[in-house]
Amino acid sequence: MALDDKQQYQTRQFKVVGTRVKRPDGVDKVTGKARFGADMSAPGMLIAHVLRSPHAHARIKSIDTSAAEALPGVHGVVTRADFSEITDDDFTADILDNCMAGDKALYDGHAVAAVAANSVAVAKRALKLIKVDYEVLPHVTDVDAAMEDGAPVLHDGRANETVPEGMSPNVLARYEFGHGDIEAGLAKADRVIERTYKTEATHQGYIEPHACLASMGPDGQADLWCCTQGHYMVRNTCAAIMGMEQGQLRVTASEIGGGFGGKTTVFLEPVALALSRKTSRPVKMVMSRSEVLRATGPTASSSIDVRIGMTKDGQITAAFAELRYQGGAYPGSPVEFGSMSAFAPYDLENVKTVGWDVVTNRPKQAAYRAPGAPMAAYAVESAIDELAKGFGLDPLAVRLKNAAREGTKASYGPTFPAIGLEATLRAAKDHPHWAAPLGENQGRGVACGFWFNFGGDTCVTLNITPDGTVTVSEGNPDIGGSRASMSMMAAEELGIPYEQVRTIVADTGSLGQNEVTDGSRVTFAVGLATIESARAAKREMCKRAAMVWGIEEDAVKWEDGAAHPAGENAGKHPPMTLKEIAAVASNTGGPIAGHHEANPEGAGVSFATHMVDTEVDPETGAVKILRYTVFQDAGKAVHPDYVEGQFQGGAVQGIGWALNEEYIYGDDGILQNAGFLDYRIPVASDLPMIDTVILEIPNPGHPYGVRGVGETSIVPPLAAVANSVSEAAGVRLTQLPMSPPKVLSALHSK
Amino acid sequence: MVQVKIWGSLAAMTDDQTEVKIDAATLRELLDGLAGKYPGLRPQLDRGVSVAIDGRIYNDSWFTPIKPDSEVVLLARLKGG
């Protein structure tokens, strides 16, 4: 829908928005009562486990499940043969193939069969009785190796029309963005640098493994409980895979123990439904951590060439990047977003990016917070930093000089409206952190980052209860406090206290379609729909008051939680509060509700600047984060605590990506570190406090000026940390993670 | 007529032009017009695109009005985490 004027941003004095209220799910979550994916059970429930490929690439010649099926306590076994093939939709066909391998196992950990039994022990014993005859094939896990002539081929004929002839069949798509003339721009530079950067795949690392409980009856109706970022997506995807009508499958989202993009698709859910269909029993599935790491979506690994020209006073004259991302065994690495976002923070006359989507024998990548952008920003911001420092220029001043602002033609095409990059850079320059002294073996790095944000299908219903409290039903799993934000926006709009509103996440039977909790969309889009629902309820309440007073409904206005007679009737009747109107709802036409359904566009793009101090231990190569400050534009911070939380969480995930986290594959194509001991995410003792500065440059596309904040915060830290470590170490590092052995070897190469 | 900027790797489907003119007053007319005039764009349009109109990004809304002087840019379909 197009935004009408009412939805456009208007300045106002907020009463609830901007305060730091307590979240409605707080008590349940600190007392252990909150129910997450694995916390649900059902009468007569079976437990299912998955048999996974021990090979990186193998043809599945046959699967013999007879011995497993004969084991007492086993109620059903499924393989790909239990699913109908999907021939008209490659996107969904790939999801099915990833959930249960077809002709080939494409990566270590790829599901090949699943068993439902009456206990975990029986299910695990049964897995060992399944005989799979594999023909092991050559494999490839590195993006550059996969592009070479003669590389082992995963799929034939999947390249789309943009890929030039003669490339490896592992290259599936090519993207190109930009404008101007690169060579002419480079010719004007005082220095041109050309560098290649590599980043390893990292996992979203949510602490809650995937889990679900499916129940399907012989009547074809099914219920599914699962942890997901989008239960409507789960419904639609599972219905397509199972050949069901969407209306026959009701999905309820559990509390979700982190997602970061990794829970925007399905892994177990179709398998649990297929087993439930086969056994007519509820089937519960829970992944182990090793399964999460081996077989759910990590992000892409990347290899990026950058060529940038700069004059000695810091003007970028031309910028080029070629990005190669492997997205695992299926098409769809986020290289287009890397290519679009790489130079988005800068106002460039000559800019071009070329992106290549490549498949390898690794798990199918899933979105990870600003998918594709962090690695691109890492490469670009490293090169800009090296150029600036080479000329002896202040890296913040160079970024300010080239910063995109309102009216800048973005590197990916459109002209920017009002944006907040400059504000974040100025805030960084003025912050005491920038002027603080540094010691020996210490360095300071800065970097900028950008993310698009979007809206998407959204449905909200707001009900006024008979006693005059308010319930809001929305369809997006609350992954970081969004129920609090929705209640705040409803309370703000209705003019009532926050405590009188309770927001719930409704199941798929209760509302229309809702886009996944992703794209930093929830506070923006669901917030907008919540505000509009409240406005609809207010209009109805004004009408009811007008009936009671016997005046025209347009002679009533809503103020401070009550209907007031307005115009010539002003003062003639005492105001009717929300509670008073609710109390007579039955007498004035029945229950009162407001609802809003929309596909809101107008999510504002978001920028951030990060600043970090590190210290490098010259003996061990270990890097310590000393100080970290995030400067980001939030449009309007509805609940500042949770905005800060998004800034801090994204920064720390980025620190992990920069310093420790990586998928390590052996020559055999087997993942070597499928556990939290060896896949090391940041722990409390690795970190200082993460300082935050919230900038508020209102987004004109939202009634309160909200921009999404969830994703941008992971874009700058890879580069900010790399720039800091490179200064501390006195040598430029061009590969992530900057783990101690890599830092040590860089120090020795000086 | 609306001037539409498309991204570089699609230019092979539009006679090597990165800006094309389409007769359209809404997003739907724009997408239909592109597919009609440049059938080579159809696979990408089927895979999905986002469209920036005067700096604001639209994903689906067919009846979003487009003014003749609007800045219109075709983008890869946006996703998020």
Next chain:
Amino acid sequence: MSKIHITTSVNGDPTEFLCEADETLLDALRDRLGMTGAKEGCGTGDCGACSVTVDGRLVCSCLMLGAEAEGREIGTIEGMAEGDQLHPLQRKFIEHAALQCGICTPGLLVAAKSLLEKHPDPTEEEARYWLAGNLCRCTGYDKIIRAVMDAAQEMREAS
């Protein structure tokens, strides 16, 4: 397979359950006793989401067998509040927004309570090292550490 009969105490309540010989305490708590407050994040003792106390000592319940609970006193997140009175740590976690998704919260609270029982006046660094075995992926730990330090101060002042 014959099950083992276990007599133990959970949050002060006399409790019995049957479990397999190779079953973890975490699974016994969750699947036999319906106490799903402790979470399995890794099953290998690396994430701390399953933290409980056994005779007052902080342990990962995924690394201990259910059968080993015989005769012990187990403390879980479900026993942390007294009736409707939240423990100061629980209150401070809510006040400081020290949780986003909340999956790590029960383990962090059990671990933090154990810290403050042994070290009522920890430095920030001590708190960070004590809680280094409890992974949180959402918050970057900032607000968690603030909540723990604030709770520690309140508890010192109250005692």
